[in-house]
Amino acid sequence: MPEPLLEFTDLRIEATSYPPGEAPKNLVLVDGVSVGVEKGKVLGLIGESGAGKSTIGLAAMAFGRGGVRLTGGVISLNGRDIRVSDPAALRALRGREVTYVSQSAAASFNPAKRLMDQVIETSVSHGLLTKAEAEARAVDLFRQLGLPNPDSFGQRYPHQVSGGQLQRAMTAMALCPKPDLVIFDEPTTALDVTTQIEVLAAIKKAIVETGVAALYITHDLAVVAQVADHILVLRGGKKVEYGTTQQIINDPREGYTKALVSVRSIEHAEKVQAAPVLSVANVTARYRGTQFDVLKNVTVDLAPGQTLAVVGESGSGKSTLARVITGLLPPTQGRITFAGRTLSAALEGRSKDDLRELQMIYQMADTAMNPRQTVGTIIGRPIEFYFGLKGEAKRKRVQDLLDQIEMGKGYIDRYPAELSGGQKQRVCIARALAAQPKLIICDEVTSALDPLVADGILKLLLNLQAEAKVAYLFITHDIATVRAIADRIAVMFKGQVVRYGQKSDVLTPPFDDYTDLLLSSVPELRVGWLEEVIAGRKMDSAGN
Amino acid sequence: MHPILKLVVQRIALGLILLLAVSLVIFLGTEALPGDTAQAILGQSATPEALANLREKLGLTLPAHVRYINWLWAALHGDLGVALTNGVDIAQAIGQRLGNTLFLAGCAAAISVPLAIGLGLVAARYQGRWPDKVISGVTLTTISLPEFVAAYFVIYLLTQVFPLFQPVAMVFPGMGFWEKLQAVALPVIVLVMVVLAHMMRMTRAAILNVMQSAYIETAELKGLSPMQVIWRHALPNAIAPIVSVVILNLAYLVVGVVVVEVVFGYNALGQYLVDHVTKRDLPVVQAVGLIFAGVYIGLNILADVISIIANPRLRHPK
Structure with missing residues (x-):
């Protein structure tokens, strides 16, 4: 067996x-994990948030x-234990032997510097290449990664290029100093599904062509199945299962891995059309102040007690549609009818009942709640505002709602910071329900959650419906969620x-070009899917 | 037009409007004082005839808006009038003192600005450790001392304990540059002590704020040393807040150092202004007020322009 490039032994x-x-x-984030990566191989690390993947x-x-703190075990890189290396030795290996590609390239590039300066910085400061050599290599990498105008791409600033391009530029930055190992930390998670597939293909191509070894971290098993040779499944900082990609996907042994492989178990029968x-x-x-229509002649209907899923990539106008319906952005043309009455275009012109019957739930439950208010106060607010309930009556109603969202009375005096991500989103759902609305707009409500937690939220939403x-007007970019919950x-x-x-009609062929692109971009849980779908492409995504 | 150019032109235009408004406030403020210039010159015992004659001569019988426009128009042409108390041309009297003021402020700025930023970077680098604590402690002490206390302390230390300098900072026309430098050494030291802390703390805070960003972690993962990370990646993104505080302190060095001037007998604008305020010499007060306002507004426009230019999103639009 060949000598591993990187080997963790009993890492703590x-x-x-x-x-x-x-x-x-004191928290133990990673406990007794042992795993290795050979030269030129890709190890996938998979698990939910908190599993210790990024750590x-x-x-x-x-x-x-x-x-x-790295408190125990051996981290052997190229034959030496780097856990106990001194800071100068660590600086010498970082950016040279091992490089890093983060989830959000948009935040990870310095906004004040040109891309080229950042891409070649390591190669030059570690004395690996001269500036001219490094720039030539960077341009080659830009070309290899399919970036537009590779010769001049580096002269741009981060804000001048798209998210998908930044993610590729960060890959170029990681590959420029010819490292032995690249760590990809959820490099495509923040991207649209149609962009993700292209970036994923570019990363895979670069890995194959440069022969670099990689750690590929993601929560999406279907993604890691496309790039990894081996997969390590983690949960709560502990190893669950390790094996070849084929074995993990097709023949998982542990119950947890099986749950990951078969997530999204919801069967939802579509309801018939109604008024x-x-x-x-x-x-x-x-x-305001722009010359560009974000929404163009949009017409949709939604029946009582049903779900309309609005899908599309970022910039497609999904969230703007929500802003128009809620009155935050008055439309320049068109009309919105709700519960038999025409809604005023502007928020100021709407009655209290208009406001009450139309509630909203957001993607980031964290920022949608006041961190200094208890769950009871947060849910109690609309009860008091819309129905005038106070004191014991209000508290009773809050408790009923907490029961409805399957959390129980014990949470009434907790603060948002004491809740998990899924629980926070449940509280937001309870707050929306408290107003007894006819319609709830759900804007990417499960996008920030782990798959298993998201599944629970979707089930809850269906039960409540x-x-x-x-x-529900359900805004999402995730096709699996759409399949699980939508009627229209x-x-x-x-x-x-x-x-x-x-x-049933929308998801049945023949498709228009864009729907085909969107549906075919959703990663499928089988090895070799990426190559097939790239080969069969009809059009490029808009956000590329 | 390039958006930067547009923004800069806007800022300058706004500054000019602001300066005009300030000139009006200065004029009205001095108008609102009880009595008038003629009364001030002739004193309480003047006869009504003499007062009327003098008012006629000084143009005080004209309506206020006409006098304001006349005053502003003359000021724009460099004519600030004559001092009532001694009949000296104000523009001439101010010219040399303004030079002294700018020389002192320039020397203090040349030392304090790089020193403050440097110390701020070091404090940010060793956040919470002893270099940070020493720097913060020392600068906090110097800013907490009233200026005259700091001045007398410096005089005592550097003229009595270690007799290196003269306690009085007299400068004359015709002095060589080096001589002048020696003369202002003590007031410069005091002013540096006064302005250092504010700029240092803002630099430290701005850098530490930027250090939370994801791109700082990227830089650390590139294997750059902590000082390289701060210098190459944090500082370029912290320029705007630092510059605004630096400029505020520069403005203070020009317009607010009368106490230091008095302690060291340094003949500059602040002292000139205070002298003539006590004598109720309104043309001088108005003229110096206008110059101070101009310096203040001009420097703040400069700060705005630098902040605009430092922002890559404005410099390189999509």
């Missing part, structure tokens, strides 16, 4: 957390984010609805 990583009002707690990835550079509760008719909208007969679907592309109808 700890951190100290400082919960408000309590004594500091292990950064440990390959002997780097602990924040107060994270709409919400009608959006010929709506065109633009933002069956009980309360509330309609509107596919949006560049501000227009390109395909619209009952779920």
